[in-house]
Amino acid sequence: MNLNIDTYGQYLEVYKYSVEHPEKFWAEIASDFEWKQKWEKVLEWNFSEPKIEWFLGGKLNITQNCLDRNLVENADKKAIIWEPNNPNEHIREITYRELHDSVCRFANVLQANGAKKGDRICIYLPMIPEAVVAMLACARIGAIHSVVFAGFSSQSISDRINDSECSMIITADGVERGEKRVELKKIVDEALVNCPSIKRCIVYNNRNWEVDIKQGRDVWWHSEIRKVGANNEPEWLDAEDPLFILYTSGSTGKPKGVLHTTGGYMVMAGYTFKMVFNYKPHQIFWCTADVGWITGHSYIAYGPLLNSATIMMFEGVPTWPDAGRFWDIVDKHKVNILYSAPTALRNLMAAGDHFLENKDLTSLEVLGSVGEPINEEAWYWYHDKIGKEHCPIVDTWWQTETGGMMLSPIAGIGVAKPGFAMYPLPGIQPLLLNEKGEELHGNNVEGNFCMKFPWPGMARTVYGDHKRFQQTYFSTYNNLYFTGDGCKRDEEGFYRITGRVDDVINVSGHRIGTGEVEDAINDHDCVVESAVVGYSHDMKGQALYAFVICNKPVDDLIKFRNEVGKIVSERIGSFSKPDKIQIVKALPKTRSGKIMRRILRKIAENDYSNLGDTSTLIDPKVVDDIKSGVI
Ligand code: WTA
Numbered sequence: 001m002n003l004n005i006d007t008y009g010q011y012l013e014v015y016k017y018s019v020e021h022p023e024k025f026w027a028e029i030a031s032d033f034e035w036k037q038k039w040e041k042v043l044e045w046n047f048s049e050p051k052i053e054w055f056l057g058g059k060l061n062i063t064q065n066c067l068d069r070n071l072v073e074n075a076d077k078k079a080i081i082w083e084p085n086n087p088n089e090h091i092r093e094i095t096y097r098e099l100h101d102s103v104c105r106f107a108n109v110l111q112a113n114g115a116k117k118g119d120r121i122c123i124y125l126p127m128i129p130e131a132v133v134a135m136l137a138c139a140r141i142g143a144i145h146s147v148v149f150a151g152f153s154s155q156s157i158s159d160r161i162n163d164s165e166c167s168m169i170i171t172a173d174g175v176e177r178g179e180k181r182v183e184l185k186k187i188v189d190e191a192l193v194n195c196p197s198i199k200r201c202i203v204y205n206n207r208n209w210e211v212d213i214k215q216g217r218d219v220w221w222h223s224e225i226r227k228v229g230a231n232n233e234p235e236w237l238d239a240e241d242p243l244f245i246l247y248t249s250g251s252t253g254k255p256k257g258v259l260h261t262t263g264g265y266m267v268m269a270g271y272t273f274k275m276v277f278n279y280k281p282h283q284i285f286w287c288t289a290d291v292g293w294i295t296g297h298s299y300i301a302y303g304p305l306l307n308s309a310t311i312m313m314f315e316g317v318p319t320w321p322d323a324g325r326f327w328d329i330v331d332k333h334k335v336n337i338l339y340s341a342p343t344a345l346r347n348l349m350a351a352g353d354h355f356l357e358n359k360d361l362t363s364l365e366v367l368g369s370v371g372e373p374i375n376e377e378a379w380y381w382y383h384d385k386i387g388k389e390h391c392p393i394v395d396t397w398w399q400t401e402t403g404g405m406m407l408s409p410i411a412g413i414g415v416a417k418p419g420f421a422m423y424p425l426p427g428i429q430p431l432l433l434n435e436k437g438e439e440l441h442g443n444n445v446e447g448n449f450c451m452k453f454p455w456p457g458m459a460r461t462v463y464g465d466h467k468r469f470q471q472t473y474f475s476t477y478n479n480l481y482f483t484g485d486g487c488k489r490d491e492e493g494f495y496r497i498t499g500r501v502d503d504v505i506n507v508s509g510h511r512i513g514t515g516e517v518e519d520a521i522n523d524h525d526c527v528v529e530s531a532v533v534g535y536s537h538d539m540k541g542q543a544l545y546a547f548v549i550c551n552k553p554v555d556d557l558i559k560f561r562n563e564v565g566k567i568v569s570e571r572i573g574s575f576s577k578p579d580k581i582q583i584v585k586a587l588p589k590t591r592s593g594k595i596m597r598r599i600l601r602k603i604a605e606n607d608y609s610n611l612g613d614t615s616t617l618i619d620p621k622v623v624d625d626i627k628s629g630v631i
Helices: 008-020 022-030 062-066 096-112 129-141 154-164 184-192 221-226 262-277 294-306 325-333 342-351 376-386 466-474 514-521 557-571 597-604 621-628
Strands: 041-046 051-056 078-083 092-095 120-124 144-147 168-172 175-177 180-182 200-204 218-220 242-248 256-261 284-287 310-314 337-340 366-370 393-396 430-433 445-451 481-489 495-500 504-507 510-513 527-537 541-550 580-583
Touching (some): 062 262, 062 294, 078 096, 078 129, 092 096, 096 129, 096 221, 120 129, 129 144, 129 294, 129 310, 144 154, 154 184, 154 242, 154 557, 168 184, 184 200, 200 221, 218 221, 242 294, 256 262, 256 466, 262 294, 262 366, 262 393, 284 294, 284 325, 294 310, 325 337, 342 376, 376 393, 430 481, 466 481, 495 504, 514 541, 514 557, 527 597, 541 557, 541 597, 557 580
Parallel strands (some): 078 310, 120 168, 144 242, 168 200, 200 218, 284 310, 284 337, 337 366, 366 393, 541 580
Antiparallel strands (some): 041 051, 078 092, 175 180, 242 256, 430 445, 445 481, 527 541
């Protein structure tokens, strides 16, 4: 099958084939990679347990595909170009040979420090090439990495370490982001007070800042590296051996450790990168996400390296020294493909077009968007002002759980609509259902967004809690994977994601579980109960609105709000702070005690038009009280 898709007609043909012969289709894709031993069976699955296994019996190491394979023809090709936070500091350029060397050495360091196949290793690093090196070194020895975004608090780090019992953590002294200094090692030290499973902490010296080194536990990256050689034979893993855990927020309870396995994830990340961006070997690819999120895993680290691409990596923030920084980087490094998030684009758009003056953006060939629905205004700005009307925009819909992109226009085939993730990639089989669980056929329909057939990159379980995996994704509808999103299929059959239909809120592209934020708020001495909902926000897409009940009158409202914000920052991270906090006498509850969030969401949106039936509430008067105090 020819996978070079240049027209929509060709896409339709390939798509048809992929649905009629899914196993054959994915096996052909998988054959593009190097396997130490080929699989015996392509797929075994059921969505009831659920059990999903791809490429059974196959043996491989993903780093051999990312690195060793490139030593033949691409050894001197740049793998990573790194731009520091401060534009006056030195850029770094790392070839495939050098990256291979660094990963092998660091794999040896991990082993010398006691790490082995199956161990969980936490990575808490800023946006520096060493984050990629650390991930790949774990993968090389068969250890399972659990990257924690470097904006999370110490409490969040220890929760994640303890949940999967990591034996090691890799961090750095600190990082500057814009003018902000973030002392990562200090945050880790606070976390490790509560982490008995951690035996070793490896510290990368990024800024030369003074840090506490705990003898017997902490070692320096640079001194360990000197003790080891550059040869490291990869651990040959089964296709279904775990590759990494990545924590993500759900509607209830603590974050879930989404687990991805080696063979399927590799095939997914490599295939989607090439297909969606229509990647050509000369192109410099820049994904502006952080490695701490799934987008960074699949499209900073694995996807590009599996395609011998040159990755642009940026340590800083889009608005420092000014809101022209992204465009300076595109100009300076001649970036060809830019993959960013609607939030970032909206912020840069709001900063004003004068930041685009004198910036040469002619190198750009393809633009991507991910993480949340992109509004039309931002889409057109991206298209007209950044892409100068000649770059296709790929609006890619996917999730931490899907491992890679699922819906997206394919760059270069010319069919796109603003705000639409358009169509499923070959191999992906979505469907829409109404509330009764009936499939919605035909066009011009809207419903809950599900998948009816497995794909190689899908999560296999929630670490340590398979039951939760089953309940979260496979219990709403029989034999289907439920994404948690709502979706519309328009009159032409193209898909537009309408947003989450569960209690997950997407703030600036970060997934936040309302339950987690409520738990944090409830830790305030004065708070009896709280309910957090999302509301539309010009810049962030959505922001958090907290309704709280206090046990005594609050005199200083500003102080109270600051305290609540501080608790949320400490427990989770500052990106989860509610924008609005309203004190209420009571929450709208049904007789069974359930908070009617639907009503709170409407109030938070200032939309009182159709609050629906409030007669099932214990006390319908509550709603008027809340309305009268709206911020
Ligand atoms: C949302 C990020 C609309 C969606 C890769 C999904 C999107 C959640 C898009 C997953 C898009 C992601 N259009 N919505 N192009 N991409 N989403 O796990 O609600 O951080 O369920 O993965 O982001 O967020 P996650």
